[in-house]
Amino acid sequence: MPSVVDSSVQQFQTCINACNQCMQACEECLTSCFKEPDVQARAHCINMLRDCADICAMASQWMSRGSMYGKQFCQLCATICDDCATECEKFQDAHCQECAKFCRQCAEECRKMAS
Numbered sequence: 001m002p003s004v005v006d007s008s009v010q011q012f013q014t015c016i017n018a019c020n021q022c023m024q025a026c027e028e029c030l031t032s033c034f035k036e037p038d039v040q041a042r043a044h045c046i047n048m049l050r051d052c053a054d055i056c057a058m059a060s061q062w063m064s065r066g067s068m069y070g071k072q073f074c075q076l077c078a079t080i081c082d083d084c085a086t087e088c089e090k091f092q093d094a095h096c097q098e099c100a101k102f103c104r105q106c107a108e109e110c111r112k113m114a115s
Contacts, residue, residue, distance in 0.1 A: 009066055012070070015059075015109040015112070016064060018106040018108075019059045019109075019110070020056070021105070022103055022105070023052075023057045025099045026050075026052045026099060029088065029095045030046060030049040032093070032095040033046050033095070036093065045096070048080075052083075055080050056077060058073070058077075059073055059074055059110065075110070075114040077110045078106075078108075078110035081103040081104070081107035082107045085101075088103065
């Protein structure tokens, strides 16, 4: 999908898309985790999902506006996405396993963006 109104952010579009997908996956996984019978065991995972969703949304915003801090922010986003994936991978249900994949993809795109 091309940039919406400003072609100067086109170079970030793959990373923006990955961040938006990861944010959505984390929000969906978070909602599903609250419905699991072992919700107490998922407390750290739930907190990671919240952090990951938030930073992915912000990274997408910062790239969309062409922020001069975008690269540094994407590096932090990659770290949080990797940590969230590691936490999600501890749980065998489908929503956590799928979310971890989106987190890993986003981390990879954010690392490319940051380099």
